[in-house]
Amino acid sequence: MRTPRLDALPPSEGAWLEVDIGRQCLVHWQGEQRQGEWSVSTGLAGTGQREGSGRTPLGWHYVRAAIGDGLPPGSVFRGRRHTGETFSQSLAEAHPERDWILTRILWLCGLERGFNRGGAVDSQRRYIYLHGTPPDQPMGVPRSHGCIRMRDADLLEVFALAPPGTPVWLHE
Template sequence: MRKPQLSHLPPEQGVWLEIDLGTQSLTIREGEMCRETFAISSGAHGIGQHEGSGQTPVGWHYVRAVIGDGLPPGSVFRGRRPTGEVFSPELARAHPERDWILTRILWLCGLERGFNRGGDVDSQRRYIYLHGTPAEQPMGTPASHGCIRLRDEALLAVLEAAPAGTPVWLHD
């Protein structure tokens, strides 16, 4: 596992998110205390920093923006904009090609220049998010295009604890 840069360690007090790509889990932490853990699904192509890789980046990030506040669970997003649709099995059958981004988008921004910020390794410009996914999508196994997928209920719980500005450590 890559050691975090000392300048990016989480605060001794306060909420931060730990995303363990090895165990496919997200833990809400307050200081060193574990508040809650959820299953995730990360990039099907593994771990990596580079644009176009379809991989999930590692290192220190923060939640740059939250998109979709106030929309109903299951709201569908394309290009970071709500489509006005709410996910349903019928909608999935009508659009089998879609990579579903549901409920909310927690858009990540890297904190480590040259590693996950800037150039062709910039997590924000790669559109790396935490987002909701349909219930039939697997959790606990890598299956995304690089983002972190969560069940809608888990995503809403994460958002309640971790608003914009919250530190996030992704590691293997």
């Protein structure tokens, strides 16, 4: 297991996020003080760095972009763009093939060259996000295609706490 060193964090006024894949939770930290915790769902295929693996990457990342500010909860995204749709059961039934990305996107970029940055292991090029998911999707169990899924209300809280530049540590 990779152990975080607070002195190795990029500058972000001491605020950072931890995604504990083993516990399926996200923790918000201010320095060494735990501020909040939320349930998540990570990759069904487990952890891994490779593009096309469907696995959740490990290591240090940062929030590269925060997308969707001001849009209503349930807003639907495709290709990081708002489609103009709001998630509903009838929309889900009309598009059963979609991997729903809802409400907000926190797009992650790896910080460790050759591990989660660059080449076939680049988290940003893999489009690894923290994003909302439909209410019928379970939390606390791995079910995603590699991203970190959250309940919309929880994601809205985290979105407000994690502007671009916020460090994020993903570990098992």
